[in-house]
Amino acid sequence: MTQAELVFDPFSQEYFNNPFDIYERMRAEAPLYYDTGEDFYALSRHEDVAAALKDHESFSSTRGCDLAMVKADEPPQKSIIFMDPPEHRHMRSLLNKAFTPRAVQSQRDVVIELADKYLAGADPENFDVVQDFSGPFPVEVITRMAGVPEEYRQQVRHWIDTSLSREPGQMGTSEAGMQANIETAMYYYGLVQERRENPQDDMISRLIAAEIPDDDGHMRRLDDIEICGFATLLGGAGAETVTKLMGTAAVNFARFPDQWRKLLDDRSKIPAAVEELLRYEGPVQYNVRYTLKDTEVPSGKIPAGKPVFLLLASANRDSAAFTDADAFDIDRDRTEAQNLGLGYGIHSCLGAALARMESALALEKLLDFMPRYEVQWDGLRRVQMQNVAGYSHVPVKVLR
Template sequence: MQSQLTFDPYSEEFFAQPHEIYRRMRAEAPVYYHEDLDFYALTRYEDVAAAARDFQTYSSAGGLDLAMMRSGEEPPKAILYMDPPEHGRMRGLVNKAFTPRAVEAQRATVIEVVRRCLESADPRRFDVVQEFSAIFPGEVITCMVGVPPADRQQFREWVQVALSYQPGQTAPDETTLTMLLNAAAYCYNLVLERRTQPQDDMISTLIAAEIQNEHGETTSLADDEITVFAMLVGGAGTETVTKLVANAVAAFARHPDQWQKLLDDRTKIPAAVEEVLRYDSPVLYTLRKTTRVVTVQGVTIPAGKPVFLCEVAANRDPDVFPDPDVFDIDRDHRRAQQLALGYGVHSCLGAALGRMETAIALDHLLDFMPRYEVIWDECRRVNASTVAGWGQLPVRVG
């Protein structure tokens, strides 16, 4: 007899085994309702994709997590918490930092940092996270933001601790708040410095930018708006790639035949990145709030309710992806777009950068460890409010 289906997005069971829980939700309760926490969750591809496109019904303005939505307080004025048209105006400014040319300009930096990490690594026991994937993405994104070299790893540590949640934790604790305040104070002071001494970085670009408000008036971004954006970009640009690269190493360890395909033909690396995103994305869900009553799969969701859009579940929907639990880097990704990096107006700003970083990391790892084994009994998983993955992933190079 099958146990009762329970989806607790803050439980240790979910962080450890999200795919099994999501499989049951797709089959048994594609529109899931949690009575105690009073939220809904969508897990089938067609429903998640439709909700991500429908910003008029599923609003981002309520916040990033349940605690934020329930506080009744207005979230910080940042692009993550905006709906069109305000979102479009802000995204237009920020896109300048992530144009194809701007991303490509970071390639040499990514390669240099990746090489530096691997040159100092001991192949007898190499922690893919602590010695590699937790270091180079933070170095790259904080460089783009404008953080000086001497402060980049400190900023990364603040963000990493601030985003870490323990199982059962539904809101920031004292440690989280302290780290957030440290990062906020640092970014605010950096904004003040750049107002008097602009440089070629994202903060300086945002200071100089002008934006039209809803009344057609031209305004500039306030110091606190730029501060929040710098923190969001620094956090998202670090944590997502950190966990994506580690997820890739874990997936290839369990499927060595797929690693061999990359050793034989490195032109398959971009497709491999897409398959890792589909197969084991670190972003477990995004959260929206309904602005009106909506019916999905015959279930009526009232207005004002939190709705989890479970992209990880959608990416293994068998109605869209044949043999969805099979890790296959030769999968034809033209048939359907994986949703790991968002969909619709809130698709990830740094998607191209994240793909490039992960591809470069895999290319260099193929040289560093053409044969390797994960020391599974020494691995440790960690989780944030919406992200989960490996905190320690030691390997032994063959």
């Protein structure tokens, strides 16, 4: 039987349902994939993706991080993820102050308090890991750090989910998604004005007071658009990463119960389990870059002026980089290759330490709440989103 032609369509139902079969074929048959219809390239092997993530002089972020953005005539909203050096370096050094080890550690009690709050109200007989737990609590942590009042914190999550959602075949943002983006921007703009009038002990107030060098080396303040862009990004990353990771955690530990038993027997393995979850089925599927010049990766040459998908999730399943790459093993050797689950290079996830801490604490709480559980497989619902993978619904029954 002849195999179907290899087509990588990141907007198809097949891709939303299971991208890993497509990735496997791409790594084997077309590691430097080219789509003639949409005129983009895609890299799927670990060595290619890691090389491109490190080469910001060839692979630019300034046009956006998904295909619709990169192909658009207008540049995206100002945000650190859409910057190249030196602008990126100045902004990153400023924002890093919000995520120092001390700053992250100071959030530990907040994370525990919020996780306990949502699990205390959950019904073990009718529990949805995402809807009742991993959806609501991470966004509370990050928006509280930013300075969003309590009554708007969950609204931020719903705006983000709407803006990232895609119907099969839909490359760009939907009308509902555009409206969500407008409402998010308007909300943060109003909050920035409030903080300019009345500064608080929060991230938005600190960004208002901060200074960075301009193109001529003179110090300047951030404008409202820059601050709103960062607040939006922060809310999005904070709401999506841990939310999706804990949903897939419940699914994969149900599929591989021996790995869950390892955690029940030895809680010290939790940090390693978080790393394996990020590698095996992390929340970020890809980033799109734009080639500024003719460039070369180990699998071949890419001309200037092209969108390029860097398939992080595929790279993390590359058997050339990881032994038994398709096995879910929390005890695997972490030194074999770079885990790309939270990015790599200058655009590696700014809040990675916070995401790891939240995920580890969330896993600990789930081990207590549902040491034995069954996923209700017929109620499982995958998200259909721009470059984000995971589940919107993971119903489980806690076994006594």
